Amino acid sequence: MKKKAYNSGTGMLTALRKGSLWVWLSALIWGLGNLVKRQFVKGMLFLAAEAGVVLFTVQSGLYNLDKLTTLGIVAQQKVWNDEKSIFEYVDGDRSLNILLYGIITLAIVVFGLLLLRASVKSAYSAEQSWKKHGRAPTFEQDIKALLDERLQFSLLSLPILGVIAFILLPLIFMSSMAFTNYSVLDSKLVLFDWVGLKNFARTLSMNGSLGSTFWSVLGWTLVWALAATFSNYILGMLLALFINWKEIRLKKFWRFTFVLTVAVPHFVTLLIMRQMLQPNGAINVLLQNMGWIKEPLPFFTDTMWARITVILINIWVGVPYTLLQTTGILQSIPQELYESARVDGANPFVTFFKITLPYMLFVTTPYLITSFTGNINNFNVIYLTSTGMPRAVGSTAGDTDLLITWLYKLTIDNQYYDVGAVIGIMTFVTLSIASLLTFRFSGSYRNEEGFR
Amino acid sequence: MSKKLTALLLALCLLLGTTAAFADGAESFTLRVWTPSEDQNPDLGAWVNTLCDEFNAAHPEWDITFEFGVSSESDAKKLVPRDMEAAADVFLFGSTGLETLCQANALTEWGGKYMKYVQENYPETLVNCLIYADGLYGVPITTDTYFMYYDKSVFTEEDVLSLDTMLTKGKVAFPLGNGYYLAAFYLANGCTFFGVDGKDRAAGIQLGGEKGVDVTNTLVDLVKNENFIVAEPSDAIGMMREGNCAAYICGTWQAAQTKEVLGDNFGVAVLPSVMIDGVSCQLRPFTSAKAVGVKSTTEHPVAALELACFLASYDAQKAHYEKRGYVPCQNELIKEMANDPICMVDAKTVSEVALARASYTEFGYYWSPAESMGNEIRDGIVTHENAAEKTETFTQAVNNPGI
Numbered sequence: 001m002k003k004k005a006y007n008s009g010t011g012m013l014t015a016l017r018k019g020s021l022w023v024w025l026s027a028l029i030w031g032l033g034n035l036v037k038r039q040f041v042k043g044m045l046f047l048a049a050e051a052g053v054v055l056f057t058v059q060s061g062l063y064n065l066d067k068l069t070t071l072g073i074v075a076q077q078k079v080w081n082d083e084k085s086i087f088e089y090v091d092g093d094r095s096l097n098i099l100l101y102g103i104i105t106l107a108i109v110v111f112g113l114l115l116l117r118a119s120v121k122s123a124y125s126a127e128q129s130w131k132k133h134g135r136a137p138t139f140e141q142d143i144k145a146l147l148d149e150r151l152q153f154s155l156l157s158l159p160i161l162g163v164i165a166f167i168l169l170p171l172i173f174m175s176s177m178a179f180t181n182y183s184v185l186d187s188k189l190v191l192f193d194w195v196g197l198k199n200f201a202r203t204l205s206m207n208g209s210l211g212s213t214f215w216s217v218l219g220w221t222l223v224w225a226l227a228a229t230f231s232n233y234i235l236g237m238l239l240a241l242f243i244n245w246k247e248i249r250l251k252k253f254w255r256f257t258f259v260l261t262v263a264v265p266h267f268v269t270l271l272i273m274r275q276m277l278q279p280n281g282a283i284n285v286l287l288q289n290m291g292w293i294k295e296p297l298p299f300f301t302d303t304m305w306a307r308i309t310v311i312l313i314n315i316w317v318g319v320p321y322t323l324l325q326t327t328g329i330l331q332s333i334p335q336e337l338y339e340s341a342r343v344d345g346a347n348p349f350v351t352f353f354k355i356t357l358p359y360m361l362f363v364t365t366p367y368l369i370t371s372f373t374g375n376i377n378n379f380n381v382i383y384l385t386s387t388g389m390p391r392a393v394g395s396t397a398g399d400t401d402l403l404i405t406w407l408y409k410l411t412i413d414n415q416y417y418d419v420g421a422v423i424g425i426m427t428f429v430t431l432s433i434a435s436l437l438t439f440r441f442s443g444s445y446r447n448e449e450g451f452r
Numbered sequence: 453m454s455k456k457l458t459a460l461l462l463a464l465c466l467l468l469g470t471t472a473a474f475a476d477g478a479e480s481f482t483l484r485v486w487t488p489s490e491d492q493n494p495d496l497g498a499w500v501n502t503l504c505d506e507f508n509a510a511h512p513e514w515d516i517t518f519e520f521g522v523s524s525e526s527d528a529k530k531l532v533p534r535d536m537e538a539a540a541d542v543f544l545f546g547s548t549g550l551e552t553l554c555q556a557n558a559l560t561e562w563g564g565k566y567m568k569y570v571q572e573n574y575p576e577t578l579v580n581c582l583i584y585a586d587g588l589y590g591v592p593i594t595t596d597t598y599f600m601y602y603d604k605s606v607f608t609e610e611d612v613l614s615l616d617t618m619l620t621k622g623k624v625a626f627p628l629g630n631g632y633y634l635a636a637f638y639l640a641n642g643c644t645f646f647g648v649d650g651k652d653r654a655a656g657i658q659l660g661g662e663k664g665v666d667v668t669n670t671l672v673d674l675v676k677n678e679n680f681i682v683a684e685p686s687d688a689i690g691m692m693r694e695g696n697c698a699a700y701i702c703g704t705w706q707a708a709q710t711k712e713v714l715g716d717n718f719g720v721a722v723l724p725s726v727m728i729d730g731v732s733c734q735l736r737p738f739t740s741a742k743a744v745g746v747k748s749t750t751e752h753p754v755a756a757l758e759l760a761c762f763l764a765s766y767d768a769q770k771a772h773y774e775k776r777g778y779v780p781c782q783n784e785l786i787k788e789m790a791n792d793p794i795c796m797v798d799a800k801t802v803s804e805v806a807l808a809r810a811s812y813t814e815f816g817y818y819w820s821p822a823e824s825m826g827n828e829i830r831d832g833i834v835t836h837e838n839a840a841e842k843t844e845t846f847t848q849a850v851n852n853p854g855i
Contacts, residue, residue, distance in 0.1 A: 091749045394854060396855055
């Protein structure tokens with residue numbers, strides 16, 4: 001087992017094993033160990049926290065957890081009030097609210113358990129301190145330590161809390177829908193139930209419309225991500241190389257023009273391109289008026305055309321970024337390598353494949369992985385241009401739909417939230433597998449310190 | 453010092469006493485109201501704000517503070533059930549979302565004197581759109597259907613009775629790639645959406661068989677016609693402005709713009725007929741109602757119901773027509789406005805031609821396949837050879853959730 005690089009203090013179990021009775025009692029009454037060793041403020045804080053958690057559990061926590069198991073069964077009730085000539089309603093259970101409160105309660109329970117652990121550890125450390133120095137650190141000393149040698153705790157506490165509250169909990173909430181049947185089908189929008197892994201089975205099966213759509217969309221998503229990432233990368237690099245040649249003049253001007261496309265916001269560019277490439281859009285009308293074509297070109301109406309068109313559009317919006325990236329790296333390659341290669345009689349192709357490309361790949365592998373992950377989830381380029389079209393009659397996903405655009409259509413347009421959540425989880429799984437594999441097998445991982 | 457203090461205290465008590473006396477009897481509370489943003493736009497007359505103020509003045513027994521929020525009629529079915537506690541007490545919704553709202557238990561049922569009021573003052577077709585499981589759930593404020601705008605200098609009044617005649621004289625834009633409009637052709641030839649009257653859920657959407665194939669074949673031919681343009685209403689009006697289009701299909705929402713473009717040549721007519729397999733068939737649009745609903749768990753049901761009735765009353769609908777072109781649907785007002793061309797065409801469409809659209813959630817399966825089918829017809833992927841097969845796939849797909 002690797003030795004820890006830092007000292008995280010004694011673990012809870014060690015504390016319980018080696019500590020006195022007070023440490024054990026601190027598990028029941030938080031802060032008792034601190035109070036006994038004259039750490040009054042710390043002890044009172046722990047007690048207050050325990051009071052809060054117990055109060056919450058008794059008042060709503062137990063109720064929420066109980067409801068969470070069934071996700072609610074009580075329907076709305078109405079009573080006719082003849083005097084006022086109105087119906088009076090008593091609202092029943094709403095499963096979505098129950099799910100939300102249940103997950104928040106679980107989070108508070110976990111938080112409570114962490115506080116329990118902290119209380120035990122703190123009691124033990126107070127005891128140890130008393131044995132060693134005859135007294136435990138006072139509150140002022142603790143605060144001073146937090147601002148000095150234990151600064152990492154005070155600085156990181158707020159960001160971690162923010163991440164947990166605004167990223168982790170909503171993520172858990174959304175993902176838990178994958179295990180329910182929350183959907184417009186069978187009117188499960190108000191009261192729905194847990195169904196376990198049934199949605200996953202349906203999505204991953206080879207037969208059935210959902211499964212076959214999923215695998216074909218996944219296949220195209222991976223092809224798209226590879227094609228989009230590498231086309232941008234290679235073309236950006238080639239452009240950077242050309243501009244970098246000694247013979248080319250006005251280097252800054254060329255770089256400026258190619259990066260100009262970044263000045264227009266992507267949204268605008270993509271929407272305009274969508275309009276231009278429609279069957280009755282600007283490009284088709286122009287070509288038809290010039291007599292070059294008779295029928296409009298099927299930019300977004302034929303599968304192959306549509307797929308190639310979105311890749312080309314992505315090159316148009318993405319090359320400026322890779323151009324900038326690679327220009328910077330190209331200029332940092334040591335010139336001696338090129339000179340010695342020229343002395344040895346190597347032509348430009350050999351130089352490229354033996355010097356430039358390996359160096360670039362080594363430096364930009366993490367960037368490529370990020371780019372690949374980003375392209376798997378590249379919502380804008382697909383949704384704003386082809387909108388996933390062309391789509392066969394009877395399918396929910398179009399031929400250029402990525403997992404994420406398909407997820408958007410299933411949830412926003414069709415309200416099949418349970419299937420959407422499953423696809424979200426599958427996207428995450430795909431991304432993790434792809435990134436971990438690529439990073440592991442890349443040179444950057446194996447040889448972190450040096451290049452060659 | 454103590455004299456000043458006593459004087460101050462006495463003044464305070466006096467002030468509190470008088471305010472208490474004023475507030476005596478007037479129940480004070482807040483009502484949340486959601487409407488489309490245009491109804492709250494001061495440039496367009498702030499329809500709902502003015503009416504709510506009038507309502508408050510007309511009811512001295514209540515002292516209501518209004519909180520306005522934005523939700524278009526089609527969004528209400530998603531926004532209201534999302535968070536019932538934060539949702540509006542009174543909101544506008546489309547009757548096509550009725551089943552969604554009722555299954556979410558979001559609407560109050562109207563009974564007793566309120567139900568009688570709605571049944572006596574509003575057309576039966578629209579009131580029926582708001583009935584779910586034998587209960588009435590709202591009061592209609594306007595219809596939601598579509599017809600045709602045309603250029604009078606290109607088409608005469610006889611021309612616009614037949615699509616084929618129109619195509620010999622000028623360009624007509626039809627949004628084939630949108631299931632809302634595509635259905636007009638299928639309904640024209642007798643295909644059904646949930647039974648002939650639209651109320652048979654088990655019947656499903658039947659767009660196949662010989663009737664369906666004939667429609668598909670007719671559409672394949674129409675698309676090849678130079679004068680038949682496939683374009684959405686928002687694009688068609690741009691084309692009309694440039695002179696590339698002489699008629700297009702749309703609802704009331706683009707009436708003002710079209711009047712602006714065509715000026716004196718502004719014409720509006722019921723949808724034309726089209727020749728399908730040698731028989732002249734009337735194109736049939738969908739109709740539904742936009743209505744005012746009351747949240748089921750509202751804390752002030754009587755005030756909310758009264759406000760809903762007020763927002764759908766004679767004066768309110770008149771103001772709505774003047775400010776936003778919402779065709780009125782209150783019985784007396786309909787009779788008064790019978791001479792207005794748009795109201796006349798709208799009333800004729802609703803009463804004679806249109807199919808009242810069911811709010812079944814199964815209707816939701818129709819839209820994606822219809823968009824795909826319309827696009828395939830437009831792009832020539834559907835031909836006479838494969839029309840039968842494509843129509844069969846189509847009618848299977850519209851009854852299937854697709855997952």
